[in-house]
Amino acid sequence: MESRQVKTGTQKKGVIWKRARKSHKGKQDPVIREKKQADLDMLELAAAAGEIDLKYLDESGFCAWSEPGYTYYQRGEQKHLEQTKRRGRRLSIIGFFQPLISFIYGLVIGGVGRKSYIQMMEYEALDTQKVGRIRVIVQDNGPIHRCQQVQQLWSKWEQMGLYMFFLSAYCSQMNPIELEWQHLKKDELCGQIFDDELDLAYAVMDGVKARGEKGNYSTQRIKFDSNRSG
Secondary structure (H helix, E strand, C coil), X not given: CHHHHHHHHHHHCCCCCCCCCCCCHHHCCHHHHHHHHXXXXXXXXXXHCCCCEEEEEEEEEECXXXXXXXXXXXXXXXXXXXXXXXXXXXXEEEEEEECCCEEEEEEEECCCCHHHHHHHHHHHHHHHHHXXXXXXXXXXXXXHHHCHHHHHHXXXXXXXXEEEEECCCCXXXXXXXXXXXXXHHHHHCCCCECCCHXXXXXXXXXXXXXXXXXXXXXXXXXXXXXXXXC
């Protein structure tokens, strides 16, 4: 059982087999990144003290043909994934992650547009107003996060207690929800082929639920209005 021996041996040495991620470090502005990190550290301290609620926002996507995962096999063995007749459309997810507390998300066929983003933010703003405590949303500088229609709503959301914190460019590693996406794809959905978008959606929902159970946080899916999913 050579593969098991190798796996056990590397684990004992503190080594795990893990896919490398692409880095944009060369495009980062170190000065801005350092300042943003200091500001984020202060927000995290305030959240830990219960002074504010801090959530991390991001979007990601899934395909019916998930890429094969890396794993150990016996010599001469190879796992094959039989592809379906059609690849299907991309399924996108937008999520608000509050570590150890909650994960609120929505699913949409295709890409997440500004209408879906606004609907999710409106939900957060109303919940913030109900709770009565300042809430800060950490996010990147994606186009839908800063489009004119969204900017016109910032003052309204701030009056309800909801504020935006934008990360510096090319610093996705500062957002812990990125790790949730990685685990969701590589642990829960890895190496699976789905018949259609509905099967894929159910698998993503099951995967999110599984991640919540492992991470000890609640999960909730927000259903988009059919006429506002763009």
